[in-house]
Amino acid sequence: MTAIHIDNLDVSYGETQITHGVTIDVEEGGSFALVGESGSGKSTVLKAIAGLAPEWRGTIEIFGKPRSHGIEAEFARTCQMVFQDPYGSLHPRKTVDATLMEPLNIQGLSDHNERIAAILKDVGLDNRFRFRYPHQLSGGQRQRVAIARALIVEPKLLLLDEPTSALDVSVQAEILNLLKRLRRERGLTYLMVTHNLPIVSFLCDRLAVMRGGRIVETADAEKLKKGHLQNEYSRELLRLSAPPAV
Amino acid sequence: MSAPLLAVENLKVTFPSPSGPVDVVKGISFSLGRERLGIVGESGSGKSMTGRSILGLVRAPGKVSATRLEFDGMDLLKQGEKAMRKIRGARISMVMQDPKFSLNPVMTVGEQIAEALVAHKRLPRREIAARVRAMLEAVRINDPDRVAGLYPHEISGGMGQRVMIAMMLIPEPDILIADEPTSALDVSVQAQVLDIIDDLVRNKGMGLILISHDLNLVAHYCDRVLVMNSGRLVEDCAASELKNAQHPYTRGLLAAQPRLDETRDELPVIDRTTWSAT
Numbered sequence: 001m002t003a004i005h006i007d008n009l010d011v012s013y014g015e016t017q018i019t020h021g022v023t024i025d026v027e028e029g030g031s032f033a034l035v036g037e038s039g040s041g042k043s044t045v046l047k048a049i050a051g052l053a054p055e056w057r058g059t060i061e062i063f064g065k066p067r068s069h070g071i072e073a074e075f076a077r078t079c080q081m082v083f084q085d086p087y088g089s090l091h092p093r094k095t096v097d098a099t100l101m102e103p104l105n106i107q108g109l110s111d112h113n114e115r116i117a118a119i120l121k122d123v124g125l126d127n128r129f130r131f132r133y134p135h136q137l138s139g140g141q142r143q144r145v146a147i148a149r150a151l152i153v154e155p156k157l158l159l160l161d162e163p164t165s166a167l168d169v170s171v172q173a174e175i176l177n178l179l180k181r182l183r184r185e186r187g188l189t190y191l192m193v194t195h196n197l198p199i200v201s202f203l204c205d206r207l208a209v210m211r212g213g214r215i216v217e218t219a220d221a222e223k224l225k226k227g228h229l230q231n232e233y234s235r236e237l238l239r240l241s242a243p244p245a246v
Numbered sequence: 247m248s249a250p251l252l253a254v255e256n257l258k259v260t261f262p263s264p265s266g267p268v269d270v271v272k273g274i275s276f277s278l279g280r281e282r283l284g285i286v287g288e289s290g291s292g293k294s295m296t297g298r299s300i301l302g303l304v305r306a307p308g309k310v311s312a313t314r315l316e317f318d319g320m321d322l323l324k325q326g327e328k329a330m331r332k333i334r335g336a337r338i339s340m341v342m343q344d345p346k347f348s349l350n351p352v353m354t355v356g357e358q359i360a361e362a363l364v365a366h367k368r369l370p371r372r373e374i375a376a377r378v379r380a381m382l383e384a385v386r387i388n389d390p391d392r393v394a395g396l397y398p399h400e401i402s403g404g405m406g407q408r409v410m411i412a413m414m415l416i417p418e419p420d421i422l423i424a425d426e427p428t429s430a431l432d433v434s435v436q437a438q439v440l441d442i443i444d445d446l447v448r449n450k451g452m453g454l455i456l457i458s459h460d461l462n463l464v465a466h467y468c469d470r471v472l473v474m475n476s477g478r479l480v481e482d483c484a485a486s487e488l489k490n491a492q493h494p495y496t497r498g499l500l501a502a503q504p505r506l507d508e509t510r511d512e513l514p515v516i517d518r519t520t521w522s523a524t
Contacts, residue, residue, distance in 0.1 A: 168459060173516075180512070224506070225507045227506070
């Protein structure tokens with residue numbers, strides 16, 4: 001089954017059109033990366049899916065259902081988003097417990113206590129973190145809370161907006177391992193935005209390279225690993241991210 | 247190599263905390279000649295504090311102490327604020343991480359670069375304009391006359407960082423400290439900015455301290471690499487020898503990075519218990 005079907009998507013912010021005819025399809029259980037520089041429109045595609053960029057034309061279908069232009073509780077049940085900066089995306093005056101309670105209340109789910117304990121365990125956070133505030137946590141721990149908040153309503157699709165770019169290398173490795181394990185265990189579908197090609201190699205099976213709001217190439221991650229991208233701009237990105245000969 | 251430009255021995259940076267003073271830099275020693283030195287470490291390793299303490303930029307209540315902190319024969323710790331101001335910019339200058347926050351938003355790019363020059367040297371106006379123009383060309387800005395008249399919000403991040411570099415290099419310092427100069431930039435612009443720094447540093451025979459969290463980048467652009475972890479130097483080696491690094495922390499950092507031709511199912515994670523037991 002197709003998890004995400006996007007056809008000819010044009011997103012605008014006011015007068016400015018950001019993306020031009022973006023078309024992608026992601027299979028259920030797949031992990032798809034949108035790659036490009038700042039301003040290429042890759043995050044905007046995620047925002048349109050999540051309902052945060054309501055001005056768009058074209059088709060967005062999630063698990064076969066057409067997406068509306070706004071935010072809906074029912075849709076949030078199937079699709080959640082994890083943002084780039086764990087320092088900015090958690091409410092500074094809410095404990096981890098209160099942060100995780102909110103989506104449960106919105107979705108009208110019961111067994112709060114059990115669900116929160118279970119999800120904390122799943123993202124590798126000890127139960128003692130449950131009543132702490134964000135400022136008492138490290139960057140990696142905060143990102144685990146953000147992932148827990150997204151997963152607690154048991155969605156099938158995660159939108160990941162540069163989930164590790166604000167983290168240190170060793171913490172990044174932990175979060176990438178976590179994301180990979182959760183996807184395997186829960187059969188999740190990922191749509192990830194990143195500018196880091198090695199991360200795509202590690203976590204994704206397909207990718208689309210974006211530039212100036214357009215997709216210039218869609219390819220399998222295998223091609224990326226072997227350096228067989230076709231488009232000239234993709235190859236340029238590839239050349240720049242290849243680790244220089246140490 | 248001649249006598250080192252900068253000699254650091256047993257440098258400590260201390261901050262007070264409710265549970266007594268905390269050393270964020272715990273007695274490190276290194277020297278810098280006219281070469282490119284990289285300092286690598288993760289957040290909180292003390293790498294930026296090391297850079298700042300050289301310029302006397304650690305703010306109170308932080309305290310800097312060292313058995314020796316010598317630049318070109320001068321004891322930097324004994325210099326007063328006024329003397330330090332003559333050294334900062336003119337002899338040792340620093341490029342910060344994010345051009346968005348480091349440039350003055352209400353001055354044009356040209357004025358800011360000129361200011362950096364005029365602060366240290368009295369020059370006729372025509373020569374100032376010529377030097378600014380030449381400097382903008384040196385950082386590969388194609389249309390220097392137009393760009394000199396722009397405000398920081400009118401230029402891109404990569405161009406902003408090149409303007410910063412122009413500002414820092416126009417007084418022709420002996421040492422350039424670059425603290426994460428490219429981490430706010432796109433991959434495609436990063437290489438360009440670093441190539442410019444590299445070029446200018448080599449041509450002018452300056453010393454460069456490149457502070458970064460990115461091992462590969464430092465290994466590529468530096469001659470020598472220092473790896474820091476929680477305030478200590480754990481590795482000091484030639485950049486070409488980095489892949490043979492011995493310390494478990496350095497090896498852990500190298501292994502934790504995903505590769506382009508990734509085949510591993512799981513990334514090795516640094517076991518914080520094995521090496522921090524000091």
